[in-house]
Amino acid sequence: xxxxxxxxxxxxxxxxxxxRGLGVVVDAxxxxxxxxxxxEAGVFPRSSCKAMQALPLMESGAADAYGFGNKELAFxxxxxxxxxxxxxxxxxxxxxxGQDVSALECGAHWSSEQSALIHQAHTITAPTALHNNCSxxxxxxxxxxxxxxxxxxxxxxxxHPLQQEIRGIMESLTGAVLAEDNCGTDGCSIPTYAVxxxxxxxxxxxxxxxxxxxxxxxxxxxxxxxxxMAEPFYVAGTxxxxxxxMQVAPGKIFAKTGAExxxxxxxxxxxxxxxxxxxxxxxRAAEAMIFALIARYxxxxxxxxxxxxxMANRTMKNWNGLRVGDIRVTDAMFA
Amino acid sequence: xxxxxxxxxxxxxxxxxxxRGLGVVVDAxxxxxxxxxxxEAGVFPRSSCKAMQALPLMESGAADAYGFGNKELAFxxxxxxxxxxxxxxxxxxxxxxGQDVSALECGAHWSSEQSALIHQAHTITAPTALHNNCSxxxxxxxxxxxxxxxxxxxxxxxxHPLQQEIRGIMESLTGAVLAEDNCGTDGCSIPTYAVxxxxxxxxxxxxxxxxxxxxxxxxxxxxxxxxxMAEPFYVAGTxxxxxxxMQVAPGKIFAKTGAExxxxxxxxxxxxxxxxxxxxxxxRAAEAMIFALIARYxxxxxxxxxxxxxMANRTMKNWNGLRVGDIRVTDAMFA
Numbered sequence: 134x135x136x137x138x139x140x141x142x143x144x145x146x147x148x149x150x151x152x153r154g155l156g157v158v159v160d161a162x163x164x165x166x167x168x169x170x171x172x173e174a175g176v177f178p179r180s181s182c183k184a185m186q187a188l189p190l191m192e193s194g195a196a197d198a199y200g201f202g203n204k205e206l207a208f209x210x211x212x213x214x215x216x217x218x219x220x221x222x223x224x225x226x227x228x229x230x231g232q233d234v235s236a237l238e239c240g241a242h243w244s245s246e247q248s249a250l251i252h253q254a255h256t257i258t259a260p261t262a263l264h265n266n267c268s269x270x271x272x273x274x275x276x277x278x279x280x281x282x283x284x285x286x287x288x289x290x291x292x293h294p295l296q297q298e299i300r301g302i303m304e305s306l307t308g309a310v311l312a313e314d315n316c317g318t319d320g321c322s323i324p325t326y327a328v329x330x331x332x333x334x335x336x337x338x339x340x341x342x343x344x345x346x347x348x349x350x351x352x353x354x355x356x357x358x359x360x361x362m363a364e365p366f367y368v369a370g371t372x373x374x375x376x377x378x379m380q381v382a383p384g385k386i387f388a389k390t391g392a393e394x395x396x397x398x399x400x401x402x403x404x405x406x407x408x409x410x411x412x413x414x415x416x417r418a419a420e421a422m423i424f425a426l427i428a429r430y431x432x433x434x435x436x437x438x439x440x441x442x443x444m445a446n447r448t449m450k451n452w453n454g455l456r457v458g459d460i461r462v463t464d465a466m467f468a
Numbered sequence: 469x470x471x472x473x474x475x476x477x478x479x480x481x482x483x484x485x486x487x488r489g490l491g492v493v494v495d496a497x498x499x500x501x502x503x504x505x506x507x508e509a510g511v512f513p514r515s516s517c518k519a520m521q522a523l524p525l526m527e528s529g530a531a532d533a534y535g536f537g538n539k540e541l542a543f544x545x546x547x548x549x550x551x552x553x554x555x556x557x558x559x560x561x562x563x564x565x566g567q568d569v570s571a572l573e574c575g576a577h578w579s580s581e582q583s584a585l586i587h588q589a590h591t592i593t594a595p596t597a598l599h600n601n602c603s604x605x606x607x608x609x610x611x612x613x614x615x616x617x618x619x620x621x622x623x624x625x626x627x628h629p630l631q632q633e634i635r636g637i638m639e640s641l642t643g644a645v646l647a648e649d650n651c652g653t654d655g656c657s658i659p660t661y662a663v664x665x666x667x668x669x670x671x672x673x674x675x676x677x678x679x680x681x682x683x684x685x686x687x688x689x690x691x692x693x694x695x696x697m698a699e700p701f702y703v704a705g706t707x708x709x710x711x712x713x714m715q716v717a718p719g720k721i722f723a724k725t726g727a728e729x730x731x732x733x734x735x736x737x738x739x740x741x742x743x744x745x746x747x748x749x750x751x752r753a754a755e756a757m758i759f760a761l762i763a764r765y766x767x768x769x770x771x772x773x774x775x776x777x778x779m780a781n782r783t784m785k786n787w788n789g790l791r792v793g794d795i796r797v798t799d800a801m802f803a
Contacts, residue, residue: 142728142749145652149512150728150749153488160786177484234766240787247578247585254589265787317480320786392511393477393485413748414477414485431641452575457653 136170137465152418156409161344161456181391191353195280209273214370237262267321306336337406395421471505472800487753491744496679516726526688530615534564541695544608549705572597574656602656641671672741731758
């Protein structure tokens with residue numbers, strides 16, 4: 134199946150670049166409400182499924198034992214920009230479990246956000262694992278392991294009990310069989326599994342509604358999603374898409390991006406979840422697609438819908454502030 | 469015409485993202501030696517055609533009058549990273565014409581290269597137009613205007629004599645008719661014109677060989693291309709693709725990237741020029757395509773060919789240095 138051109142980047146009166154994509158909206162029963170492109174194609178969710186990966190932290194009782202509130206829970210699901218509050222939060226979570234940066238196995242990198250990187254350059258000589266965009270998820274992993282008495286070293290490994298538990302959770306939520314043949318290694322060294330895009334969306338619809346889940350998992354899922362919506366800065370950071378999206382209509386939109394052009398969202402009022410993937414892995418296109426797809430489920434003409442469409446179809450300016458073109462979603466996305 | 473998938477990005481055993489592209493290789497007569505995808509499609513060359521835009525600097529006699537050598541000429545064709553030597557070179561060129569940063573109309577931005585940006589953060593409070601990746605081209609523009617007595621202010625405008633001259637040069641080289649309907653505004657505020665990809669490649673084949681050009685233009689073209697090959701650091705910077713590519717086989721490869729996935733190259737020994745465009749505008753794919761396309765014209769098994777293919781098909785590692793996947797060109801590119 135050929136994925137349609139869903140996003141165009143224009144310059145002057147011409148289209149300069151084109152992005153193809155796939156996307157799907159499902160309800161909690163798994164019914165496809167809307168789709169475009171090959172919604173059954175296998176995609177690596179990458180960081181878009183961090184809320185699923187945070188479930189052991191909740192279900193083990195670790196989050197409650199360490200007194201984690203919305204900020205910590207949101208941060209456990211984050212791909213953050215390594216801003217000061219993020220780094221401090223990672224340290225704080227680790228300290229609750231009697232650990233420090235040395236327990237993290239995610240590796241270190243400078244922020245990929247320009248303003249955050251400039252601040253880092255002014256204040257540190259080199260980034261640590263606390264600055265890694267995944268340090269929240271990994272701090273949650275460390276807390277889950279310490280609380281349950283699981284060996285900490287090697288917690289990123291395919292055979293480690295924590296990753297086995299996450300694999301089981303993701304199989305149950307997405308309906309996909311996960312094994313080494315659809316497993317890759319993520320940027321932060323944990324396993325990432327290719328799942329059908331529709332399965333990914335369905336997993337979030339289950340987490341959103343609790344439908345078909347054990348009570349413990351339903352409660353844990355709901356708490357994580359609500360924490361992200363309540364503290365969107367801890368999920369990403371200044372000027373980041375996830376943060377801005379969850380600020381558009383507080384409590385009404387859950388959203389999480391993943392590398393290589395993946396984005397998921399869940400809408401509590403509508404009971405729907407959705408996932409998109411840009412075929413070529415480009416973030417600008419994944420963002421435009423998810424903004425427009427979410428907008429479809431808010432009342433036409435409402436402030437929320439108009440704000441979202443203004444984010445989906447936006448003007449690009451150059452270094453002198455002159456308009457040079459637009460990024461816009463195509464009709465093919467909604468054909 | 470459907471552009472083929474030319475570059476795949478893998479993770480584990482699976483393809484995670486796919487890029488489509490078009491490309492063409494031509495000789496100086498304009499004969500297509502090889503192509504893939506819709507090689508007649510109009511594309512904005514963006515910065516890939518900076519050597520064409522530097523011709524007025526040469527042909528007006530300004531470059532000789534100001535005593536410019538290979539470094540200045542290479543820098544006039546550059547999309548640089550704003551490293552210290554680049555900033556100093558922009559100042560130096562402007563000073564030759566009795567001008568300074570205030571003459572530049574390109575706007576200011578921080579370096580888009582991480583290590584250069586960190587250095588900038590340590591050494592400056594804010595970037596100026598000297599740090600703009602196009603400051604070399606703009607310094608050349610300023611020198612050309614001052615030398616020829618053309619009004620300086622507004623030199624980026626569509627109707628300014630310099631841009632009219634560049635428009636004429638580009639029409640002559642590419643064979644395309646350039647006017648407002650295929651004109652956009654570039655990041656640095658000058659006009660950029662969509663031309664058939666094949667015309668872009670043909671223009672560089674003419675510049676490379678001088679075939680069909682007036683002697684003055686042939687000589688100017690050759691000097692610019694040779695200057696870039698002689699001083700590749702001034703064309704881009706540390707770890708940049710253009711710089712590395714021209715260092716692979718000194719004097720045997722001219723190459724220049726442009727925004728939104730464009731790359732051109734010219735091979736003096738083979739008398740060929742080529743251009744590629746990634747449909748979705750992604751740099752990683754444009755780089756892989758041009759590396760592999762250039763490699764095709766060097767002897768199989770030679771060090772140059774193997775180095776180029778090693779750049780085209782490369783392993784991606786994560787923050788812990790673990791192999792997570794590959795970027796590779798597909799057979800479709802050479803089918």
